[in-house]
Amino acid sequence: MSSEASRYAGLAPVAVAAVPRRRWNLWHRVNRVAVYGPLIFLTVLAVVPVIWMLFSSLKSLSEFYTNPWLWPRAWHWENYTRVWMGASFGLYFTNSMIMVTSSVSGMIIIGSLAGYALARYQFVGRDSVLYYFISGQIIPGQVVLIPLFIIVRFLGLLNTRQGLFLIYLAAAMPFVVFMMQGYFKSISREIEEAARMDGASELRIFWQIMFPLARPGIGSLAVFQSLWIWNEFLFALVFANKPHLRTLPIGIVSTIGQYFTDYPAYFAGLSVAMLPSIILYLITAKYMLRSTITGAVKG
Amino acid sequence: MASVTYEHVSKRFGDVVAVNDLSIQVADKEFLVFVGPSGCGKTTSLRLLAGLEELSEGNIYIGDRLVNDVAPKDRDIAMVFQSYALYPHMSVYDNMAFGLKLRKTPKAEIDRRVKESAGILGIESLLDRKPKQLSGGQRQRVAVGRAIVRHPAVFLFDEPLSNLDAKLRVQTRAELSKLHKRLGTTFIYVTHDQVEAMTMATRIAVMNNGLLQQVDTPQILYDKPGNLFVAGFIGSPSMNFFDATIVESDGKLLVDGGSFRVEVPDKKKGTLLPHKGKEVVFGIRPEDIHAKPYVPPGILEADVQAKVDVTELMGNEIFVYALTGNKSFIARVDPRCRARAGEQIELAFNMDNMHAFDQKTEIAIV
Ligand SMILES: Nc1ncnc2c1ncn2[C@@H]1O[C@H](COP(=O)(O)OP(=O)(O)OP(=O)(O)O)[C@@H](O)[C@H]1O
Numbered sequence: 001m002s003s004e005a006s007r008y009a010g011l012a013p014v015a016v017a018a019v020p021r022r023r024w025n026l027w028h029r030v031n032r033v034a035v036y037g038p039l040i041f042l043t044v045l046a047v048v049p050v051i052w053m054l055f056s057s058l059k060s061l062s063e064f065y066t067n068p069w070l071w072p073r074a075w076h077w078e079n080y081t082r083v084w085m086g087a088s089f090g091l092y093f094t095n096s097m098i099m100v101t102s103s104v105s106g107m108i109i110i111g112s113l114a115g116y117a118l119a120r121y122q123f124v125g126r127d128s129v130l131y132y133f134i135s136g137q138i139i140p141g142q143v144v145l146i147p148l149f150i151i152v153r154f155l156g157l158l159n160t161r162q163g164l165f166l167i168y169l170a171a172a173m174p175f176v177v178f179m180m181q182g183y184f185k186s187i188s189r190e191i192e193e194a195a196r197m198d199g200a201s202e203l204r205i206f207w208q209i210m211f212p213l214a215r216p217g218i219g220s221l222a223v224f225q226s227l228w229i230w231n232e233f234l235f236a237l238v239f240a241n242k243p244h245l246r247t248l249p250i251g252i253v254s255t256i257g258q259y260f261t262d263y264p265a266y267f268a269g270l271s272v273a274m275l276p277s278i279i280l281y282l283i284t285a286k287y288m289l290r291s292t293i294t295g296a297v298k299g
Numbered sequence: 300m301a302s303v304t305y306e307h308v309s310k311r312f313g314d315v316v317a318v319n320d321l322s323i324q325v326a327d328k329e330f331l332v333f334v335g336p337s338g339c340g341k342t343t344s345l346r347l348l349a350g351l352e353e354l355s356e357g358n359i360y361i362g363d364r365l366v367n368d369v370a371p372k373d374r375d376i377a378m379v380f381q382s383y384a385l386y387p388h389m390s391v392y393d394n395m396a397f398g399l400k401l402r403k404t405p406k407a408e409i410d411r412r413v414k415e416s417a418g419i420l421g422i423e424s425l426l427d428r429k430p431k432q433l434s435g436g437q438r439q440r441v442a443v444g445r446a447i448v449r450h451p452a453v454f455l456f457d458e459p460l461s462n463l464d465a466k467l468r469v470q471t472r473a474e475l476s477k478l479h480k481r482l483g484t485t486f487i488y489v490t491h492d493q494v495e496a497m498t499m500a501t502r503i504a505v506m507n508n509g510l511l512q513q514v515d516t517p518q519i520l521y522d523k524p525g526n527l528f529v530a531g532f533i534g535s536p537s538m539n540f541f542d543a544t545i546v547e548s549d550g551k552l553l554v555d556g557g558s559f560r561v562e563v564p565d566k567k568k569g570t571l572l573p574h575k576g577k578e579v580v581f582g583i584r585p586e587d588i589h590a591k592p593y594v595p596p597g598i599l600e601a602d603v604q605a606k607v608d609v610t611e612l613m614g615n616e617i618f619v620y621a622l623t624g625n626k627s628f629i630a631r632v633d634p635r636c637r638a639r640a641g642e643q644i645e646l647a648f649n650m651d652n653m654h655a656f657d658q659k660t661e662i663a664i665v
């Protein structure tokens with residue numbers, strides 16, 4: 001009996017597993033091609049222009065025309081110094097940084113407070129306020145550009161950082177408030193009630209309990225908004241087009257104007273401008289992926 | 300230390316009446332359990348006391364103090380939530396210390412109390428962990444710990460054991476009873492599990508549809524349920540009910556269930572006599588039905604013939620699902636009983652423990 005048992009114990013798993021595994025392998029391989037093929041194609045589509053830009057930024061102007069596709073024969077790193085010095089890149093960079101940090105902080109603070117109120121408090125007109133914010137997402141910024149311009153000029157905020165800051169804040173608010181409201185809704189109400197019974201004031205509940213718990217969502221929201229403002233062109237062009245206020249996108253365009261045909265310098269500028277986005281992405285990629293996934297599952 | 304009084308308390312959510320005219324007095328140091336089916340208003344009753352819901356009507360007192368308009372934090376109560384509601388981003392220590400810190404308790408005192416409570420619950424070694432790093436049972440203890448560090452006058456529990464596995468639940472049940480004795484504080488506990496209620500409570504409040512059905516000690520609820528609902532809810536498996544008529548024949552008072560006739564014992568005759576000729580609901584618990592010849596001595600037997608439908612062997616006893624007429628009922632019989640499905644079986648009802656209820660009002664007659 002014991003020998004029989006051990007024989008079965010030894011054989012059974014192998015015998016059972018062997019047949020389906022081969023079939024599964026084939027199916028698996030087909031599956032892999034089907035999934036990874038398009039992914040690889042899309043990755044190439046995204047990466048090739050970036051590499052092309054990096055190569056172009058390191059060529060001399062004449063080589064840029066004669067050898068547009070391949071890597072540079074001689075590496076002209078001085079394109080970068082020229083752009084940084086000549087075109088006040090340092091200034092644009094700083095301006096962009098100021099706009100991003102101030103606007104995103106403002107959005108997160110105001111948006112999270114508003115989102116929390118909409119998620120948790122009962123008050124007259126709450127649903128209308130929420131719908132108002134949701135409908136705000138439908139209207140593209142370009143459409144309201146002229147009235148916005150008139151308002152900003154009336155307020156005397158044309159060509160000021162404050163003006164641009166307020167515009168970014170207003171433009172982002174529908175999305176930010178809506179998302180925040182969702183994050184806070186997904187946090188168990190009992191946690192909040194436990195804190196209330198522990199004796200926490202409403203503000204303390206918000207800052208010490210709810211805000212930290214919503215951090216994954218808030219973090220990814222902050223990254224998305226930072227990328228948007230970092231690359232934002234239209235508002236920056238219309239509302240802050242004074243040399244000392246220019247952000248990077250505007251600065252780069254003005255570079256073209258300044259050195260009309262200096263494409264390598266232009267691409268060097270673009271490469272520098274792209275750097276913070278990429279760094280930010282690399283740092284937060286894992287985190288953002290996770291928060292979008294859990295967000296999707298929770299609905 | 301404090302008593303709790305609900306005085307004509309009602310709570311409505313729009314059209315839903317979650318709690319309907321609840322009046323109940325909970326004495327100091329009592330372990331009161333609210334029990335009832337899902338949606339009957341247990342949680343709402345507890346949350347009204349906690350101050351997490353506003354009263355629609357009535358008054359709630361903690362001790363002698365009217366607390367209708369007192370904020371939750373000033374009611375001197377602590378609550379253990381069903382989900383435990385631990386702060387996920389804080390260590391166990393900070394979870395327990397949070398409430399004390401907010402009350403500006405001196406640091407040394409906080410430390411002493413957290414360690415003391417952790418000691419009572421056996422979670423000293425977990426103080427540095429985050430809730431994520433704990434098992435379900437450990438989380439449950441931390442939730443209890445967070446409540447007891449504050450030394451409140453009243454503890455509230457909302458189904459604190461429902462997320463534990465069966466074995467741990469039994470163990471934790473005993474521990475909570477012990478904790479209650481040790482702390483000597485009023486406990487108010489919500490559960491839908493009547494076994495939890497029976498084992499821990501000094502008194503049980505049975506609720507249904509927002510209405511308090513009966514409040515009494517576990518033993519009295521079991522022996523003398525006040526109405527049909529309580530009779531069916533307390534006890535497992537539930538009491539068997541038969542539509543029956545009270546009849547008199549040869550000077551004996553009988554319960555006529557159609558397919559069976561059983562005699563009313565002398566001590567219950569007086570109360571049932573006025574119902575002679577009327578329809579009642581006759582009730583008998585599965586444990587008061589025995590299979591012949593394994594009938595315990597000293598009980599007042601009434602013989603009933605039935606057909607076995609299904610049997611379930613439990614080891615120490617057998618659940619017999621039997622049919623009389625076409626009415627099905629359950630008996631918990633001696634494991635030596637050999638009855639098989641489809642066979643006739645001779646049963647004996649223990650008439651000392653019979654129940655009868657008014658058909659219309661569903662209120663207990665005996
Ligand atoms: N915030 C609310 N809004 C609307 N209706 C509610 C609310 N809270 C509870 N109710 C309703 O009140 C009734 C009682 O709910 P309650 O939570 O007190 O039941 P329960 O006895 O605790 O049930 P369970 O055992 O399922 O937890 C239910 O019908 C429920 O739908």
Ligand SMILES: [Mg+2]
Pocket residue numbers: 341342343
């Ligand atoms: Mg409940």
